[in-house]
Amino acid sequence: MNNHSTSEESEAYIALGANLGDREGTLKEALHRLDNHDGVQVVRSSGVYETEPVGYLDQPQFLNMAAALRTTLAPEMLLDVMLEIENQLGRTRDILNGPRTVDLDLLWVEGQTFDTPKLTLPHPRMLERAFVLFPLNDIVPEQEPSGLRARVTEALQDVDGKEGIRLWTTSVWEGGSGHSVS
Ligand SMILES: Nc1ncnc2c1ncn2[C@@H]1O[C@H](COP(=O)(O)OP(=O)(O)OP(=O)(O)O)[C@@H](O)[C@H]1O
Numbered sequence: 001m002n003n004h005s006t007s008e009e010s011e012a013y014i015a016l017g018a019n020l021g022d023r024e025g026t027l028k029e030a031l032h033r034l035d036n037h038d039g040v041q042v043v044r045s046s047g048v049y050e051t052e053p054v055g056y057l058d059q060p061q062f063l064n065m066a067a068a069l070r071t072t073l074a075p076e077m078l079l080d081v082m083l084e085i086e087n088q089l090g091r092t093r094d095i096l097n098g099p100r101t102v103d104l105d106l107l108w109v110e111g112q113t114f115d116t117p118k119l120t121l122p123h124p125r126m127l128e129r130a131f132v133l134f135p136l137n138d139i140v141p142e143q144e145p146s147g148l149r150a151r152v153t154e155a156l157q158d159v160d161g162k163e164g165i166r167l168w169t170t171s172v173w174e175g176g177s178g179h180s181v182s
């Protein structure tokens with residue numbers, strides 16, 4: 001335990017996207033690296049969806065998915081771990097909304113809000129993006145204690161871009177090391 005950890009575990013939801021190189025292999029590798037990190041366990045993962053690019057259109061189709069984590073890391077520390085994994089897997093930042101080997105967004109941490117230059121929680125664009133809502137819909141349980149289930153269900157009703165989303169494969173994650181987070 002260090003000053004970046006809390007003694008409490010919380011559930012966090014993340015979105016993953018990739019549209020360059022071995023997209024499916026990269027998503028799987030990102031989940032393994034997260035699960036292998038101290039204080040982080042991947043507990044559920046969504047289907048993988050192939051999605052039309054949104055925002056910057058002249059780029060390849062994405063694979064998008066979401067995962068639920070249990071973590072003892074504080075949210076800013078978890079984000080650092082995610083950004084480090086993006087860098088390890090070859091993420092560069094050239095074009096706004098442009099192509100990427102992997103993008104990891106922290107969407108929601110049970111019971112936590114944040115508004116700093118480095119981290120905004122909940123993620124401000126999560127409910128506007130069909131490529132985030134479809135995967136989240138697979139993994140947020142009815143009993144999610146901080147109200148995420150109702151928000152996802154409501155947002156899915158009117159979100160734009162549903163026609164650009166296709167199921168690619170039901171799962172790329174067969175469970176991890178089985179270690180606990182604390
Ligand atoms: N909830 C969050 N999840 C991920 N990054 C965040 C979050 N809130 C703020 N950021 C900041 O956003 C910065 C830019 O992130 P990134 O380049 O991945 O954006 P993007 O994926 O292109 O756009 P978007 O955030 O709309 O998906 C990161 O360095 C990070 O500090």
Ligand SMILES: Nc1nc2c(c(=O)[nH]1)N=C(CO)CN2
Binds near residue numbers: 016052053062098
């Ligand atoms: N389909 C799709 N489009 C995008 C995505 C993404 O992950 N999937 N990410 C973006 C920037 O975060 C911009 N546009």
